[in-house]
Amino acid sequence: MEVSADAAAAAAARTLRWAGRAGHLRGVPRAAVIGAVGTIAKAYVSLLNTTTVHNADALHRLVSSRPPGTPLLTVSNHMSTIDDPFMWGFKGFPITDSKLARWVLTAEDICFRNVFMSYMFRLGKCVPITRGAGIYQDHMNEALEVLSTGSWVCTFSSALTIPSLTYVVLMFINSGPYLIEFRHAIFKQLHSFPEGKVAQDHQPIRRLKWGTASLIVRAPVTPIVLPIVHTGFEKVMPEKSFFGRRPPLPLCGKDIQIIVGEPVDFDLAGLKQVAAMIPQDTSFERKGWPTITPEGLDEAAQRWLYQKMSDKIQSAMESLRKTLLNSKQH
Template structure:
């Protein structure tokens, strides 16, 4: 599909260099590549768990079985979306997955977009993050960049893609980027969308330097109700006159509302936040 200039104008003005390395994901991964990837995923997961070892910090997950059921169900593509309050929400947020559960389902571990100018600045970093299933995302290149295309391909294989739809770390809720709308509309089968809300993650890994772990804190990970994207796609089916941008925003707004309503439900956002952000970002020109 032809690339389109749909990136954020502010991002484009920064003048960042695009992704400069060969694409790190082979079209047909060899057995050796899969082994390296699995070992990288397992190693990162094990290190992340150390931060929540007894006596250091406490991780409390709510509705874990709901997540496990959808993770194990390979009949539909899965998209998880979460708020983004710490630089390393991912991988820390997945520390509730036991080592046994990880190895049993490692073939379907998540792919997630990661900033190219942070995670992919050197060849060795590119190899490492790609083996850990982090996908380069170039700010300003829009929703039709290669990393997004790759995520659609993974969804078309009924894989799992995790998104931070707000687009960056922030202490306040932000309007969700439209990339999530593109993934849902372009996937071959309507994905299941599972919202997740993390509370207090920045207390164990701060967003400002010095960057080192803190101890004595409790982090809560709330797994919300699943959202079947087929419902919103069916609702759009009769909107033949809608532009691509309007369709994409409609889908994104639906996911954004589900995510922020979860934040309200777990008392981390003030009541009415989801509605307020929706009303503040009405665009009649699409």
């Protein structure tokens, strides 16, 4: 569905897109927010809890030294509202480096409710997403622009997260009515939670949303897709432990396990060729998606393509989950 220029301009004004630019005030506010939140995340993950990271070198290498112009898209499960930024707080990872920090997709209705919140989350490299507006909303175009610069974008299998990175800083300096809002925020290179919501029950990875797959297909340069699975953050920030609610602060003394997979290999050209031959399907309610050129992929073809790619990412993540589960049992 096309978005008018006026609507796009209004959205940009409301969400303070200018504040997310690297050159805003010479990058000082961004560096301050990311540095402060990163320091707190590192303290919790590296000092106050016990954290083991498997295959961390793969993440280090792709974040700091991937080929120039090649975007990175990390995809992980979503166990708690502090997954991001805490999952980047392990020893040796440059979480406080604002230039290397990821971009992350965030819920506009929670994180961009007013000017103050919009400004803080923009400094945390968050891209707002309007829930229910579909994969062709203007904010998804912004995410594509981030990928086009060769940046790291982080997504979660839950589709959206709420940036606790900025929340961690603000909870120490803010006691006003916005405090509760910051529990559900996100951070960036471009990381996503494609499952759709927080899940603390250790069940198999659920069916993924299509937003991540659409970013891969529509990106000007195909990103490296890196799956990550973790466990333990649901104990650091349990959903119901403090009078039936989340605790006011993250808990300590817990065991955190993170496993980084290998990049998911897609034969994207081959998949597009197969998708282009998919017969017209009128059994679903059409959303009015534009045709992807030059392959001429209509909405039916895109649905098939996004499902195939999402299934492959889900399978890779489930394999990592089982590996992590087995390692904990030995």
